[in-house]
Amino acid sequence: MELTFLGTSAAIPTVRRNVTSVCVQTERESLLVDVGEGTQMQILRGGLRRGRIHRILITHLHGDHFFGLIGLLTSYQLGKREEPLQLIGPPGLAAYIRFMKDLCRTDFGFNLTITELPDVREPRTVLETEHYTVIAAPLKHRLYTLGYRIQERERPGVFDAEKADRLGVPFGPERKELILGRPITLSDGSVVAASEVVGEARPGRSITICTDTAPCPMAVQLARGTDVLVHEATFEPADRRHARRTLHSTSQDAARAAREAGARHLFLSHISSRYLADTSPLLAGLEEIHDSTRLAKDFMQVRLALHGGGIDVGDCRDRPANEVAGKPAQS
Numbered sequence: 001m002e003l004t005f006l007g008t009s010a011a012i013p014t015v016r017r018n019v020t021s022v023c024v025q026t027e028r029e030s031l032l033v034d035v036g037e038g039t040q041m042q043i044l045r046g047g048l049r050r051g052r053i054h055r056i057l058i059t060h061l062h063g064d065h066f067f068g069l070i071g072l073l074t075s076y077q078l079g080k081r082e083e084p085l086q087l088i089g090p091p092g093l094a095a096y097i098r099f100m101k102d103l104c105r106t107d108f109g110f111n112l113t114i115t116e117l118p119d120v121r122e123p124r125t126v127l128e129t130e131h132y133t134v135i136a137a138p139l140k141h142r143l144y145t146l147g148y149r150i151q152e153r154e155r156p157g158v159f160d161a162e163k164a165d166r167l168g169v170p171f172g173p174e175r176k177e178l179i180l181g182r183p184i185t186l187s188d189g190s191v192v193a194a195s196e197v198v199g200e201a202r203p204g205r206s207i208t209i210c211t212d213t214a215p216c217p218m219a220v221q222l223a224r225g226t227d228v229l230v231h232e233a234t235f236e237p238a239d240r241r242h243a244r245r246t247l248h249s250t251s252q253d254a255a256r257a258a259r260e261a262g263a264r265h266l267f268l269s270h271i272s273s274r275y276l277a278d279t280s281p282l283l284a285g286l287e288e289i290h291d292s293t294r295l296a297k298d299f300m301q302v303r304l305a306l307h308g309g310g311i312d313v314g315d316c317r318d319r320p321a322n323e324v325a326g327k328p329a330q331s
């Protein structure tokens with residue numbers, strides 16, 4: 001499980017940061033959370049596979065979070081996408097897509113499902129797949145805004161093959177039954193319980209994304225015990241009043257939310273363009289609040305080891321345009 005920051009600027013893009021988008025890569029597919037203008041280019045520059053994206057979650061309908069959506073859908077259409085695509089987000093999303101389709105007299109050849117979430121009042125599961133669930137929670141912003149947690153499902157415990165051999169468990173479907181937690185009966189009539197050969201179930205990994213928001217209890221609840229929390233930090237702590245007025249957070253607010261939620265690692269994103277030259281005011285003093293806090297940047301990639309085994313932070317390829325030129329887009 002990993003995540004790639006495709007845009008980490010607030011409101012307007014800068015030469016260093018594009019507007020908001022995060023790509024979460026699970027074992028089988030990728031999800032985008034928000035699609036700010038220019039996200040398509042960021043996907044190309046980051047070397048991500050556009051066709052692997054099967055779901056797009058939109059947090060709210062401020063332009064810096066979804067103005068890139070219609071462009072991306074149009075590119076899928078031009079690229080003759082066949083796989084279905086699911087959009088999840090606040091009410092208004094379907095009307096927006098319909099309006100743009102009518103205006104441009106276009107249609108999508110792939111199956112596009114739009115799921116609007118009009119009445120999320122507390123954290124609740126809004127999507128379940130075989131491998132992960134998505135939980136949404138309402139945040140505190142100038143219009144209806146959702147935070148999302150992508151939660152991997154629990155994995156079965158480790159199978160102790162040596163012990164199974166000793167107990168005389170044959171190779172074959174019996175072992176699968178045990179891994180699935182069911183007891184088996186051996187040919188001599190003795191019963192082997194799953195707990196004898198299978199360890200404790202291992203918790204799945206999770207990534208929680210809270211943007212845009214003023215400090216709020218729902219963000220903390222959504223992020224409870226999460227491995228990685230991406231939280232907006234539009235302003236430095238000294239700009240607290242301005243943050244309150246605009247219903248955004250300071251970096252200190254984000255660190256406090258992470259501490260309160262028991263989030264293992266915090267990444268600050270949605271950074272105001274006023275910090276183009278110097279981001280140091282954002283990080284000052286934060287280590288006293290939360291000891292694993294980093295400032296996100298475009299193309300930063302975070303890999304989560306299995307079962308709370310820590311994270312590995314690197315840079316995905318920000319490929320210069322001349323490297324990409326002439327090569328067809330990966331899909």
Ligand SMILES: [Zn+2]
Binds near residue numbers: 010020062065212270
């Ligand atoms: Zn924003």
Ligand SMILES: [Zn+2]
Binds near residue numbers: 060062
């Ligand atoms: Zn906003």
